[in-house]
Amino acid sequence: MKTVLSIKGLTKDYGRLRAVNQLDLEVQQGQVFGMLGPNGSGKTTTLGMLMGVTNPTAGEFTWFGETPTHTLRKKIGAVLEHPIFYPYLSGQKNLELNAMVKECPADNIPKVLDLVELSGRKDDKYKTYSLGMKQRLAIASALLNEPTVLILDEPTNGLDPMGIAEIRELTKKIAASGKTIILASHLLDEVQKVCTHFAVLKKSNLIHSGPVDDVGRGAETVEVQADVANLSELLMDFSGTASINRENGYFQVTLRDEFHGKDLNRFLFDKGVVANHLVTKKKSLEKMFLEILSEH
Amino acid sequence: MLLHLLKIDLKKLTSYRTFWVVCGLYFITIGFSTASGWEFLKWAVSLVEGFGQKVNIDRIPLYHFPDVWLNLVWWSGFFKVLLGIMTVISITNEYTYRTLRQNVIDGLSRWEFLLTKILTNFLLSLLSVVLIFFIALITGFIYTPEINWSYVFTDLEFYPAYLLEVFSFLSYALMLGILIQRSGLTIILLLLSYLLEFIIKTNIDDYAPWILPFFPMESISALIKMPLYRYAFQEIQDYVDPLSVAVAFAWMVAFNYFSYLKLKRSDL
Numbered sequence: 001m002k003t004v005l006s007i008k009g010l011t012k013d014y015g016r017l018r019a020v021n022q023l024d025l026e027v028q029q030g031q032v033f034g035m036l037g038p039n040g041s042g043k044t045t046t047l048g049m050l051m052g053v054t055n056p057t058a059g060e061f062t063w064f065g066e067t068p069t070h071t072l073r074k075k076i077g078a079v080l081e082h083p084i085f086y087p088y089l090s091g092q093k094n095l096e097l098n099a100m101v102k103e104c105p106a107d108n109i110p111k112v113l114d115l116v117e118l119s120g121r122k123d124d125k126y127k128t129y130s131l132g133m134k135q136r137l138a139i140a141s142a143l144l145n146e147p148t149v150l151i152l153d154e155p156t157n158g159l160d161p162m163g164i165a166e167i168r169e170l171t172k173k174i175a176a177s178g179k180t181i182i183l184a185s186h187l188l189d190e191v192q193k194v195c196t197h198f199a200v201l202k203k204s205n206l207i208h209s210g211p212v213d214d215v216g217r218g219a220e221t222v223e224v225q226a227d228v229a230n231l232s233e234l235l236m237d238f239s240g241t242a243s244i245n246r247e248n249g250y251f252q253v254t255l256r257d258e259f260h261g262k263d264l265n266r267f268l269f270d271k272g273v274v275a276n277h278l279v280t281k282k283k284s285l286e287k288m289f290l291e292i293l294s295e296h
Numbered sequence: 297m298l299l300h301l302l303k304i305d306l307k308k309l310t311s312y313r314t315f316w317v318v319c320g321l322y323f324i325t326i327g328f329s330t331a332s333g334w335e336f337l338k339w340a341v342s343l344v345e346g347f348g349q350k351v352n353i354d355r356i357p358l359y360h361f362p363d364v365w366l367n368l369v370w371w372s373g374f375f376k377v378l379l380g381i382m383t384v385i386s387i388t389n390e391y392t393y394r395t396l397r398q399n400v401i402d403g404l405s406r407w408e409f410l411l412t413k414i415l416t417n418f419l420l421s422l423l424s425v426v427l428i429f430f431i432a433l434i435t436g437f438i439y440t441p442e443i444n445w446s447y448v449f450t451d452l453e454f455y456p457a458y459l460l461e462v463f464s465f466l467s468y469a470l471m472l473g474i475l476i477q478r479s480g481l482t483i484i485l486l487l488l489s490y491l492l493e494f495i496i497k498t499n500i501d502d503y504a505p506w507i508l509p510f511f512p513m514e515s516i517s518a519l520i521k522m523p524l525y526r527y528a529f530q531e532i533q534d535y536v537d538p539l540s541v542a543v544a545f546a547w548m549v550a551f552n553y554f555s556y557l558k559l560k561r562s563d564l
Contacts (some may be wrong), residue, residue, distance in 0.1 A: 052400055073400075078401050080397075089311050097307050102403045
């Protein structure tokens with residue numbers, strides 16, 4: 001697998017404030033890489049340094065194994081923070097200008113406008129667009145040069161639920177086409193659904209990085225409900241039980257390692273109890289994220 | 297490559313109404329005011345004659361070759377401030393809309409971005425020179441009683457000097473815009489530049505008068521000196537002072553270099 005991005009010791013100071021501290025990170029080709037972290041944890045500053053708008057204080061990074069230059073940036077599509085365009089130009093003209101800056105043919109414009117469903121409004125001035133349309137135009141402009149790497153920073157920020165759903169569908173569509181995506185987001189659910197890998201930043205430090213699949217590993221939690229009076233005691237008798245919680249009329253059984261939902265099910269069945277409700281719950285990224293944050 | 301960069305900036309400007317309004321005003325003003333100077337003079341004299349004074353304006357060869365060359369560039373030089381304001385609006389917009397940041401993200405280097413602005417400045421300066429050159433040529437042929445070809449081609453060195461004058465001033469406006477980043481404040485400072493420099497100059501005049509020609513605004517305006525004295529005192533500087541050229545050129549390079557340094561070092 002080819003390394004798309006490699007970061008070593010990247011640091012940024014704003015006066016006495018350290019925004020990014022000694023960041024090391026690698027992104028491989030084809031990964032959909034989620035960057036998580038509370039507001040002000042250094043995500044946008046990091047992306048700004050990767051895209052040449054913020055000068056790093058120390059450290060280095062390479063794109064495609066090469067030292068970064070502006071020519072290299074033309075191969076990357078990026079939307080940082082909010083969409084930025086000339087308000088007095090139409091969507092179409094803004095994209096034409098983008099094509100000139102990126103030195104790519106303008107033939108792609110109708111295609112990307114179609115993809116983000118803006119073809120009908122392309123000749124209206126950018127300042128008349130709704131926030132959702134602005135975000136979509138930004139994604140269109142990022143896709144204009146058919147980049148192999150796409151950077152999206154909070155692409156659903158400030159959107160209504162419909163807009164969020166639209167952008168999520170779009171991200172999935174793009175991810176399915178095999179592009180490497182770096183996605184900074186608050187929406188953990190979204191990251192879990194779309195991303196293959198993720199990293200967590202907190203107070204300018206990288207505190208976790210790894211595959212999203214790992215999130216589900218580790219202790220399982222099983223939610224059980226059955227019409228027997230002594231269910232609680234029965235569950236305590238099960239050798240795989242680590243702890244039991246009662247929530248909304250269901251028992252949340254945290255299992256020891258090496259035990260799974262089916263073992264609990266078999267145990268109950270052997271005891272002559274048939275459960276009405278038995279669900280193995282995977283740990284959500286949200287839960288893990290909060291765990292990671294509280295550990296550090 | 298340079299043409300490509302120029303096209304990028306023109307693409308931004310040509311759909312921007314303010315650009316057409318300001319540049320339109322500028323070119324119409326310098327065009328009409330330079331072309332109609334003689335008519336204006338006749339009108340002014342008719343006013344004076346109404347009070348019983350007799351003035352023989354035929355003695356003033358305002359539009360005769362070679363005087364016309366210098367007179368017109370000197371006059372139109374005053375209006376370069378309008379172009380300077382356009383330059384300021386163009387660069388500060390990039391900061392307010394944050395499009396400078398996006399341009400760099402999209403793959404322009406900071407130097408290339410600056411070059412797009414410098415090239416537009418040069419184009420606007422060149423257009424001013426060409427316009428005034430043709431107006432002077434045409435009015436010269438209309439008003440000069442006897443065409444003497446050696447006079448027609450005398451004093452043309454004022455045109456490169458005029459180009460340097462406008463371009464240096466626009467470079468200065470661009471630098472101010474990059475340093476201040478807010479359009480209102482930049483325009484005020486741009487307009488006050490001459491006054492501020494004048495105050496400083498009068499204060500050091502007594503101590504170090506030799507330093508005066510090295511001031512930026514002074515050197516830019518010294519390129520083309522007020523020619524109208526010649527009709528009163530018969531003596532003017534009818535050549536371009538090489539020292540002014542050297543100083544103004546050095547400032548022009550310095551302004552653009554400061555812009556580059558500032559752009560390179562700042563986080564966008």
